[in-house]
Each structure stands twice: as structure tokens, then as C-alpha cells.
Amino acid sequence: MDNGRVTIxxxxxxxxxxxxxxxxVFSGNKPVNADLRERVxxxxxxxAYQVDRAASQLRSGQARVVGVLVPDLDDVFFTSLVSQLEVLAERDGYDILVASSRDDLGLEQSRLRTLLAWRPSGLIAVPCSDAVPEALRGEVGRLxxxxxxxxxxxxxIVDTVAIDNREAGEIAARHLLAKGHRDILVAASSLAISPIRERVHGACDLIRSALDREPTVVELGSNADRGAATFRHWLERHKQPSAVIxxxxxxxxxxxxxxxxxxxDIPDPVSVVGFDDYPWMSARKTGLTAIRQPIAEMAEAAWNRLRARMAGDRTPPTHSVMQTSLQARDSVRDLAAMAEHAGSRDPDPLPNPERPAASRKAVH
Amino acid sequence: MDNGRVTIxxxxxxxxxxxxxxxxVFSGNKPVNADLRERVxxxxxxxAYQVDRAASQLRSGQARVVGVLVPDLDDVFFTSLVSQLEVLAERDGYDILVASSRDDLGLEQSRLRTLLAWRPSGLIAVPCSDAVPEALRGEVGRLxxxxxxxxxxxxxIVDTVAIDNREAGEIAARHLLAKGHRDILVAASSLAISPIRERVHGACDLIRSALDREPTVVELGSNADRGAATFRHWLERHKQPSAVIxxxxxxxxxxxxxxxxxxxDIPDPVSVVGFDDYPWMSARKTGLTAIRQPIAEMAEAAWNRLRARMAGDRTPPTHSVMQTSLQARDSVRDLAAMAEHAGSRDPDPLPNPERPAASRKAVH
DNA sequence: GTTTTACTGTAAAACGTTTAACAGGCGCCT
DNA sequence: AGGCGCCTGTTAAACGTTTTACAGTAAAAC
Incomplete structure (x- = not known):
């Protein structure tokens, strides 16, 4: 109380x-008599005493803080992840240090280094490349x-949690094919990112095998505005597709x-299947049909794995793969039904060859 | 190197x-000869030595970490703020601990306490009530x-950064009035939150003085889905307004x-003025007219203030007030022009009595 | 009645830094 | 030549905890 900071x-x-x-009393490491505890x-x-975490951590080696690294804190997907993780961490008495790599390998390096300097109890990262970042090499066994x-x-070599990206692409493509679309454009952010590549492959392979035609793929980058400009440019000098994924x-x-x-207009003349599921997607006249990622479940899976590791689990790395599902709304036109109608065939409005996408995880 | 952790x-x-x-060498506190520095x-x-921040902080009292507390990590506004702050912090060599109070006073208390236990060099908070949180009482002078x-x-009693909320409400109302709207509904999240109250007052006062009529105010809460349901309910049992703020x-x-x-449909029969400016607002057929908050500038102002304080500034608290501006798009119908047209008066399509809203800060 | 055992509390030694106090070497001014 | 600063480096004492080793007491076992 002398200098301002009150100590143990x-x-x-x-x-x-x-x-x-x-x-x-505070750490609960040894039992202490009830009345003494009261006095304390x-x-x-x-x-207004508060245990000093720096001192506590220095002595005990226990940090009760985890680092969270994402590539972009302006992307709702990542902030949703962070949001969920914050809740889970709080529930278990952890704090989170968050850092953004802005999709830059150099920055990722340095952000990881500063995170590691805190000697966190764990780390959850969305890396910006396929490889294990250099800064993490030495930590893989330890942390x-x-x-x-x-x-x-x-x-x-480390635990992972992700969706089945290939399947996500397939689900989108299958839906459009079922609705009679044949001229499908695939819009990706960047093929340098492996999960995106997987999604593209999922969609393209399916389309190719169904239509025997190679779908066009455009890369729009990770910035919405620049991507819009790019895509506008593209649209102005190419034939209009009937649908875009x-x-x-x-x-x-x-x-x-x-x-x-x-x-x-959407869905006529152009249908759209989007990705992720956010409030703005249904806040429009023609709600957006989209591939839903189970973000909450992903966060939970990641957190549970981290908890287990922090508790001493030394088993080989596991790889959780979550299922995506199609959230059907109004942004895809049913060309198939129209064709049938035009040909005055059987009514049978929804010949639905889609398989129901269960949203549960499979652990390898 | 013996036990795994390499020390100084x-x-x-x-x-x-x-x-x-x-x-x-690492702290740069005292100069050290060039060749020695090299050797080190x-x-x-x-x-692969890394200085241990816990130990460093314990001894020096310097944390190089700031706490960031927001009410909701699923709200883009707050995550944008966090995102900007992360960039600024990184630039200056700080890490950020982020915590969400989920708009709960009790949780805010406990989150603040755990943040404080890290003895951060500073704290940026979006509190969930008007008052200075209990947990911060003792820190106000110190931290x-x-x-x-x-x-x-x-x-x-502490430094603050905010927009001119009253003016934001006024700008929205003025725009609608100028476009000839008379039946304006004000949609707020919660009147318990003071900035929201201010915005409501700004809008309502202006409308009242112009129209001599009390506008209706609805509270939709801070969750998009629940708010949508609430509003839908409201719309089903009330007369449809001509515009919503x-x-x-x-x-x-x-x-x-x-x-x-x-x-x-928007803007006919119902016009809408929204709040904030996000990519999804222009990713629609009728782009959304909205009040833009200068988030980046707010983050920068907050960070600069914090930096100054961390550097020892002991001057009385300042209160930055940023200006909002109207981002006009297509979600507001011009009833005034239509009326004129109908009355076959002068063409004069845009009698615009709005004052241009400069977006620069004023410090008190 | 003495020795174990179990239980609680304490003293003191860490933990890995920073920093105050100090020491040695060298140039500079009387 | 001796004294004074300046520069650079070292020693040792913090910082506020946790934790190990130990001590004291009371209950249990012999």
C-alpha cells in the first residue's frame, strides 16, 4: 500500500x-483452514489486492493466457472465430492475446514471436501459408x-481443425447443377491459400465430371472492394455466367x-451461391443461398483440443474435419424446373439429388 | 538449454x-559496444533466445501490453475498432489482450479484473454502462x-473518444426530411446505452421541431436476428412508416x-437510413444510405491518447468528438422531388438543405 | 506413554529479468 | 602526475509470486 501497488x-x-x-488461498494449491482463508x-x-500475473507466471510457468493469430481482423469469419474462442477461454479462466498477420508471412513471423515471448499456455492460429511457420518450429513439441x-x-504435425473444403465446393456445385445451371463461374479469393484451392477443386471436379466442361475460375483477392472492382472488370469483358459460386x-x-x-439481378439472370452465413445475407430481398461453416463448432473443437494438450495430452496430432451445409435461400434460380415446365412434363418440382449434409465432425 | 527454456x-x-x-543489448537501456553486441x-x-516478458515485466513494471475491452466481438463495429487498434499497437510494439463483456456488467467487472491483473500499460474500453466500471475506480489516476x-x-473522468451522436441522429433525420419524408420511424438498439439515446434525441428533436410531431421509437436490441423478429412483429401491427432510421x-x-x-421494398414504400459503413451495404441492388462513423480515426485518436498517457501525460482528460457523415446511396426515396414533379413546378431536382459534414475531430 | 501419521502453516529459495551501485580504463584538464 | 569524469561492463539486489522443505500440533496407532 506504500507505493501504490498492493502485494501479497x-x-x-x-x-x-x-x-x-x-x-x-488464491492459487488453491494447498488447502487452508476456513477461518484463516476468511481472514485472508x-x-x-x-x-483491493489482485495477484500479479507476471510474477505468478514467472514462478509457476503457468500462464493462463493463449495466443490467437488470424490473418485478418476485418474478416467476419476470423472475428467470429475469435469471438467464440474468447467466450470459451473466459469460461475456462484464460485470457487471449490476439494478433493479426494481415496475410503477410513476415508479419506472421514477428507476431508469433511476440506472442511466444509471453510464454502462453497455448496457441491457436490460422496460418497464412501451408507450412508450419518458421517461428513455431522450435515449439511444436513443447507448446x-x-x-x-x-x-x-x-x-x-500439429492438431488441426478445418472444414471439408473439397466437399464444400462440391455441395455448392451440386446444388447449382441440380437446379439446371450449366454455365457456372467459380469465384475464389486466392488460389495460393490451400483451403480455397480445395474448395475450387471440389467445385470444378464435380462440374467437370457432370458437364464435361472446365468451369472458369476467377481470383478476387481478400479485400471486398478491390475484389468487386476486379470482378466488375471481368464481367464487362466476358460472357455472363448463369451462376457464380x-x-x-x-x-x-x-x-x-x-x-x-x-x-x-439475382437470381435472374445470374444466380449466386455464397459462403458463410451472416446476418446481412438474409437482410436482403433475395436472401442469399450459401455454404454454411459451423464456426462455433470449429472454435469449440479447436479449444477442446488445445485444452487437452494443455492438460498434458501427448497423443499424436488429430485432424478434425467439420461438415459444411447448404443454407438454401432465394439467390439460385431453378432452371431445371422451368425447363420441365416449358416442356410441359411431369410437375415434380424438386428432383433433389443433393445428399443431406450432416453437420458433425469426423476425427482422424 | 538444459531444461528446454533458454534464459538470459x-x-x-x-x-x-x-x-x-x-x-x-535487448532492452537498449544502456549502450553496449558494437562487437559485444554482435557476439550477444x-x-x-x-x-533461439527470446526474452521472457513475464520476467521482464515483473522487474521493470513495463508491460508493453494493453487491454482492449468491448461489449460484443460479434458486432462488426467493435471488431473493426479492435482490428485498427491491433495495427496501431503492433506498430508501436504493443500486444493487445482482448476481452468481451457481452454487454453484461458483471462480466465486464470480472473481465476488467483479469485484464488489470496483467498490469497492462494501458486500457481501451467500450464500457457497457455510462458510469466508470467499479473495477476501474482505483485505477483511474494510475493507469x-x-x-x-x-x-x-x-x-x-477519463479520456474519451466518440462520435457526435446527437449530430449523427440529426444528419439522418435532416436527410429524410429534406427528401420529403414525414412519417419517420427511429429504430434504436437500446435506450439504456447513452450514445444511442443521444442519437435518438438528435433525430427526434429535429423531426419534432420540423414537423411538430413526435416520431415513434422502437428498441430492437443488440442481436440482429432477435431484432428482426421484434421489428417484424412491430411492422405487422402498426402503420407502415415512410422511412426508418x-x-x-x-x-x-x-x-x-x-x-x-x-x-x-426499399426505398419504395419504405426508405431506410442505416448506420455505419460496411461492404455488405453496397453489395445490394439498392445500396444503403447510411451514417458513416470514422472508425479508423476513432481508433487512432484513442490510441494516440493512450500513448500520450503511457508516455506520462498528466494533463486533464480530453474528450475527442468525431464527426459522422452521410453516405448517400439508393435506399431513400426523394418524395420532395416527386411532389414537385407532380405539381409540375420548377424542375430543380435536388433542393439540398443539408450541411456538408466534415469528418474531422474537435478536441475539448 | 511413545511413536506415527496427517494436517496446516511458515521460512526461504527459486523464477528470469532489470537496474542501482560500483569498478576499471582511458582521456583530459589543471 | 594526480584527480576528475566519462564510458562501458559487472555484480548483486530487487520485482511479486509459487513451491520446496521443514516445523509444529493434534489425532491415531502401537
Missing amino acids: RDVAARAGVSIATVSN LKAAEEL PIVFADRVPPEGS ALTNVTTLSTLSALARLRI | RDVAARAGVSIATVSN LKAAEEL PIVFADRVPPEGS ALTNVTTLSTLSALARLRI
């Missing part, structure tokens, strides 16, 4: 006990690490912006 | 210097604190969702 010593003095006892808590309350969303397709929430935005700007 | 001592040994020298850096490099966005209207990005979403669900 002040509390001990006021309660008339040793500092070890105060420590035991009372003294602490009166002095609990979970990679989320962007994970090397061939499995990894946007493989990212940002590319969805880019796609919609460009179409809006060119006054091209 | 290992580096000192390998470089053949004292630990103080190593410390000086080389040794550190080889051992650099900046409140953002939600600040007590009468000024505060949504005073929050979330209420904007709620408003649009409800209208979309009821198949009510």
Missing part, C-alpha cells in the same frame, strides 16, 4: 499470516498448438457488389 | 559476457485509460431483415 506481502501482514498462506480474503478485499481453417491438405464470405461480397453495380 | 544466462555464458550486458546477438540467435464510443454525455449497424440489419421478410 501487504495482505499477509494485514491478515496476520505468512505470504505462503495467502498464495495458497477479507484483508485482500479491503486492500500446445492448434491450427484452424487453413491447414495443409496432407495432414500436419463465391468460395469465401469476402468474395461473396465482391461478387454481389459487382453484380449490383452492373445492375445485374 | 545461457546467452551470457555463450557470448562470454555478463547477463546485464545481454539485458542491455549471435549467441541469442544460435540459442492510462481511454473510453471509446460509449462515453457519458456529460464528460468523464436505424441507429446501429445491428439495428440496420434487423430493419432490413424484417422488411425483406415481409417483402416490403
Whole structure:
């Protein structure tokens, strides 16, 4: 109380006990008699004592803080992830240090280094490349690490949580094919990002095998505005597709912006399947049909894995793969039904060859 | 190198210097000879040494970490703020601990306490009530604190950064009045939040003085989906307004969702002025007219204030007030022009009595 | 009645830094 | 030549905890 910061010593003095006892009361490491505990808590309350985490961590090696690294804090997908993780961490008494790599490998390096300097109990990262970042090399065995969303397709040396990206692409493509679309454009953010590549492959392979035709792929980047400009440009000098699959929430935005700007309506003449599921997607006259990622479940899976590792689990890395599902709304036109109608065939409005996408995880 | 964690001592040994020298090389507190510094850096490099922030902070009292508390990490406005702050913090060599109060006073208390336990160098908070949170009482003089966005209207004992909420409401109302709207509904998130109250007052006062009529105010809460349901309910049992002012990005979403669900078009029969400026607002056929908050500038102002305080500034608290501006797009119908046209008067399509809203800050 | 055992509390030694106090070397001014 | 600063480096003492080793007491076992 002398200089302003009240320490364990002040509390001990006021309660008339040793500092070890105060420590035991707060850390719960050793049992302490009920009335003594009372005295200590009372003294602490009166002095507004708070254990100093730096000191505590220095001595014990236990940090109760986890680092969270994402590529972009302006992308709702990542902030949703962070939001969920914050809740889970808080529930378990952890704090989170968040850092953004802005999709830059150099920055990722340095952000990771500063995160590691805190000696966190764990790390959840959405890396910006396929490889394990250099800064993490030395830590792989030691520090609990979970990679989320962007994970090397061939499995990894650390625990991972991601969706089935290939399937996500397939679901989108299958839906459009079922609705009779044949001229499908695939809008990706960047093919340099492996999960995006997977989604593209999922969509393209399916389309190719169904239509025997190679679908066009455009890269719109990770910025909504620039992506919109790019896509507008593209639209102005190419034949209009009958449908576009946007493989990212940002590319969805880019796609919609460009179409809006060119006054091209949805779903006629152009249908759209978007990615992710956010409130703005249903806050429009023609609600957006989209591939839903189970973000909450991903966060939970990542957190649970991290918890297990932090609790000492030394089993080989696991790779959780979550299922995506199609949230059907109004942005896809049913060309098939129209064709049938035109040909005055059987009514049978929805010949639905889609398989129901269960949203549960499969652990390898 | 023995147990796995490499310390300053290992580096000192390998470089053949004292630990103080190593410390000086890394902290830069005292100058150290060029070749010695080289030796030290080389040794550190080889051992992959990283200074332990807990130990460093314990001894020096310097944390190089700031706490960031927001009410909701699922609200784009707050995550945008966090995103900007992360960039600024990174630039200046700080890390950020982020916590969400989920708009709950009790949780805010406990989150603040755990943030404070880190002995951060500063704190940027968007509090969930008007008052200075209990947990911060003791820190007000000591710890650099900046409140953002939600600040007590009468000024505060800590530095604050916010927009001119009253004016924001006025700008929205003025725009609608200028466009000939007379039946204006004000959609707020919660009147318990003081900045929202201010925005409501700004809009209502202006409308009242222009029309001599009390506008209706609805509270839609801070969750987009629940707000949409609430608003839908409201719309079903009240006379349809000619325009809606949504005073929050979330209420904007709620408003649009409800209208979309009821198949009510925008801007005819219902015009909408939204809040904030996000990509999804222009990714629609009728782009959304909205009140733009200068988030980047707010973050910068908050950070600069915090930096100054952290550098020892002891002057009385300042209160930055930023200007909002109207981003006009297509969601407001010009009833005035139509009326004129109908009366076959002068063409004069845009009698625009709005004052241009400069977006620069004023410091009190 | 003495020895174990169990239980609680304490003293003191860490933890890995920073920093105050100090020491040695060298140039500079009387 | 001796004294004074300045520069650079070292030693050792913090910082506020946790934790190990130990001591004292009471209950249980012999």
C-alpha cells in the first residue's frame, strides 16, 4: 500500500499470516483452514489486492493466457472465430492475446514471436501459408498448438481443425447443377491459400465430371472492394455466367457488389451461391443461398483440443474435419424446373439429388 | 538449454559476457559496444533466445501490453475498432489482450479484473454502462485509460473518444426530411446505452421541431436476428412508416431483415437510413444510405491518447468528438422531388438543405 | 506413554529479468 | 602526475509470486 501497488506481502501482514498462506488461498494449491482463508480474503478485499500475473507466471510457468493469430481482423469469419474462442477461454479462466498477420508471412513471423515471448499456455492460429511457420518450429513439441481453417491438405504435425473444403465446393456445385445451371463461374479469393484451392477443386471436379466442361475460375483477392472492382472488370469483358459460386464470405461480397453495380439481378439472370452465413445475407430481398461453416463448432473443437494438450495430452496430432451445409435461400434460380415446365412434363418440382449434409465432425 | 527454456544466462555464458550486458543489448537501456553486441546477438540467435516478458515485466513494471475491452466481438463495429487498434499497437510494439463483456456488467467487472491483473500499460474500453466500471475506480489516476464510443454525455473522468451522436441522429433525420419524408420511424438498439439515446434525441428533436410531431421509437436490441423478429412483429401491427432510421449497424440489419421478410421494398414504400459503413451495404441492388462513423480515426485518436498517457501525460482528460457523415446511396426515396414533379413546378431536382459534414475531430 | 501419521502453516529459495551501485580504463584538464 | 569524469561492463539486489522443505500440533496407532 506504500507505493501504490498492493502485494501479497501487504495482505499477509494485514491478515496476520505468512505470504505462503495467502498464495495458497488464491492459487488453491494447498488447502487452508476456513477461518484463516476468511481472514485472508477479507484483508485482500479491503486492500483491493489482485495477484500479479507476471510474477505468478514467472514462478509457476503457468500462464493462463493463449495466443490467437488470424490473418485478418476485418474478416467476419476470423472475428467470429475469435469471438467464440474468447467466450470459451473466459469460461475456462484464460485470457487471449490476439494478433493479426494481415496475410503477410513476415508479419506472421514477428507476431508469433511476440506472442511466444509471453510464454502462453497455448496457441491457436490460422496460418497464412501451408507450412508450419518458421517461428513455431522450435515449439511444436513443447507448446500446445492448434491450427484452424487453413491447414495443409496432407495432414500436419500439429492438431488441426478445418472444414471439408473439397466437399464444400462440391455441395455448392451440386446444388447449382441440380437446379439446371450449366454455365457456372467459380469465384475464389486466392488460389495460393490451400483451403480455397480445395474448395475450387471440389467445385470444378464435380462440374467437370457432370458437364464435361472446365468451369472458369476467377481470383478476387481478400479485400471486398478491390475484389468487386476486379470482378466488375471481368464481367464487362466476358460472357455472363448463369451462376457464380463465391468460395469465401469476402468474395461473396465482391461478387454481389459487382453484380449490383452492373445492375445485374439475382437470381435472374445470374444466380449466386455464397459462403458463410451472416446476418446481412438474409437482410436482403433475395436472401442469399450459401455454404454454411459451423464456426462455433470449429472454435469449440479447436479449444477442446488445445485444452487437452494443455492438460498434458501427448497423443499424436488429430485432424478434425467439420461438415459444411447448404443454407438454401432465394439467390439460385431453378432452371431445371422451368425447363420441365416449358416442356410441359411431369410437375415434380424438386428432383433433389443433393445428399443431406450432416453437420458433425469426423476425427482422424 | 538444459531444461528446454533458454534464459538470459545461457546467452551470457555463450557470448562470454555478463547477463546485464545481454539485458542491455535487448532492452537498449544502456549502450553496449558494437562487437559485444554482435557476439550477444549471435549467441541469442544460435540459442533461439527470446526474452521472457513475464520476467521482464515483473522487474521493470513495463508491460508493453494493453487491454482492449468491448461489449460484443460479434458486432462488426467493435471488431473493426479492435482490428485498427491491433495495427496501431503492433506498430508501436504493443500486444493487445482482448476481452468481451457481452454487454453484461458483471462480466465486464470480472473481465476488467483479469485484464488489470496483467498490469497492462494501458486500457481501451467500450464500457457497457455510462458510469466508470467499479473495477476501474482505483485505477483511474494510475493507469492510462481511454473510453471509446460509449462515453457519458456529460464528460468523464477519463479520456474519451466518440462520435457526435446527437449530430449523427440529426444528419439522418435532416436527410429524410429534406427528401420529403414525414412519417419517420427511429429504430434504436437500446435506450439504456447513452450514445444511442443521444442519437435518438438528435433525430427526434429535429423531426419534432420540423414537423411538430413526435416520431415513434422502437428498441430492437443488440442481436440482429432477435431484432428482426421484434421489428417484424412491430411492422405487422402498426402503420407502415415512410422511412426508418436505424441507429446501429445491428439495428440496420434487423430493419432490413424484417422488411425483406415481409417483402416490403426499399426505398419504395419504405426508405431506410442505416448506420455505419460496411461492404455488405453496397453489395445490394439498392445500396444503403447510411451514417458513416470514422472508425479508423476513432481508433487512432484513442490510441494516440493512450500513448500520450503511457508516455506520462498528466494533463486533464480530453474528450475527442468525431464527426459522422452521410453516405448517400439508393435506399431513400426523394418524395420532395416527386411532389414537385407532380405539381409540375420548377424542375430543380435536388433542393439540398443539408450541411456538408466534415469528418474531422474537435478536441475539448 | 511413545511413536506415527496427517494436517496446516511458515521460512526461504527459486523464477528470469532489470537496474542501482560500483569498478576499471582511458582521456583530459589543471 | 594526480584527480576528475566519462564510458562501458559487472555484480548483486530487487520485482511479486509459487513451491520446496521443514516445523509444529493434534489425532491415531502401537
